[in-house]
Amino acid sequence: MGVVRRRRAADRSTLPVGIAWRNPARGLRWLAALVACLCFGSPAAAAAGRVALALEGPEITQGETVAVTVSGPGIASARLVAGGREIPLYRVSGRLVGLLGTDPLTRPGSVHLVLTAVDEAGRRLTAAARLRVRDGRFGARNVTLSPDTMRLLSPQKVAEERRRFAEAVRRTSARRLWQGPFLHPVAGALSSGYGVRSIYSGRPGGYHLGVDYAADDGTPVRAANRGRVTLADRLPLSGNIVVIDHGMGVFTSYHHMSSLAVREGQEVARGDLLGHVGSTGLSTGPHLHWAMLVGQARVNPLHWTRRPPLP
Numbered sequence: 001m002g003v004v005r006r007r008r009a010a011d012r013s014t015l016p017v018g019i020a021w022r023n024p025a026r027g028l029r030w031l032a033a034l035v036a037c038l039c040f041g042s043p044a045a046a047a048a049g050r051v052a053l054a055l056e057g058p059e060i061t062q063g064e065t066v067a068v069t070v071s072g073p074g075i076a077s078a079r080l081v082a083g084g085r086e087i088p089l090y091r092v093s094g095r096l097v098g099l100l101g102t103d104p105l106t107r108p109g110s111v112h113l114v115l116t117a118v119d120e121a122g123r124r125l126t127a128a129a130r131l132r133v134r135d136g137r138f139g140a141r142n143v144t145l146s147p148d149t150m151r152l153l154s155p156q157k158v159a160e161e162r163r164r165f166a167e168a169v170r171r172t173s174a175r176r177l178w179q180g181p182f183l184h185p186v187a188g189a190l191s192s193g194y195g196v197r198s199i200y201s202g203r204p205g206g207y208h209l210g211v212d213y214a215a216d217d218g219t220p221v222r223a224a225n226r227g228r229v230t231l232a233d234r235l236p237l238s239g240n241i242v243v244i245d246h247g248m249g250v251f252t253s254y255h256h257m258s259s260l261a262v263r264e265g266q267e268v269a270r271g272d273l274l275g276h277v278g279s280t281g282l283s284t285g286p287h288l289h290w291a292m293l294v295g296q297a298r299v300n301p302l303h304w305t306r307r308p309p310l311p
């Protein structure tokens with residue numbers, strides 16, 4: 001039982017990561033955008049003029065990421081909006097590609113994607129597509145927070161954590177730096193899955209926006225893929241943390257380490273040592289919390305270990 005309680009307490013460390021999504025105004029905008037798009041009644045995928053949108057599939061489950069490819073000759077500029085949120089487009093092998101990430105806070109249902117483009121002749125072109133997001137049905141669990149844990153969740157510490165993390169993911173390489181499937185960052189069994197919602201004294205709280213690996217103190221933590229370190233420091237809740245920019249708005253983060261082996265600005269290859277498993281920050285037992293950001297969504301990193309949206 002002791003181990004279970006430890007893990008639950010540690011999971012709360014993901015709180016700052018999810019707070020931005022719980023902003024009520026943002027939630028309402030997202031909802032409004034979805035309601036608006038349901039009225040369009042457009043087909044599953046449609047193209048107008050000489051530009052088209054292609055999705056890998058018509059449906060995804062919360063936590064998954066889908067690549068959206070724009071095709072058409074002579075496109076000078078393009079802007080993609082999904083559910084009211086702009087999805088940045090990047091040039092990959094001569095095509096424009098955007099990554100649409102989802103998480104437990106992405107409302108299940110239909111998301112309308114609208115592309116507006118201008119070709120080299122100055123003509124304005126549009127295309128639209130629809131994506132269905134399925135409920136991840138991640139489940140919930142009851143969590144009891146100790147007074148020590150509550151002290152770590154002071155508004156000042158949460159604000160500091162959020163500010164530092166936001167700085168680390170503000171800028172991304174326009175070039176894709178990753179290649180192939182992502183590695184599991186430690187050799188260890190998963191102790192806590194993605195997306196589970198914590199219930200505190202009957203009140204619904206945050207979602208587990210990452211995965212936990214059970215591993216001994218000192219176990220090497222390795223870069224899941226190639227990228228550049230944008231944060232390597234000690235934060236109040238995440239403890240010793242490393243954040244890696246993999247390009248195109250894709251970041252991975254490694255939390256609660258006992259020591260760090262990289263510095264900010266350093267380029268890392270897939271498998272490079274980042275630090276060692278520990279229990280720093282809001283954690284009462286050694287484990288690695290591993291998370292992934294795509295755009296503004298906290299996606300499930302395990303999907304990227306099996307089949308990345310852009311291999």
Ligand SMILES: [Zn+2]
Nearest residue numbers: 011211212289
């Ligand atoms: Zn965790």
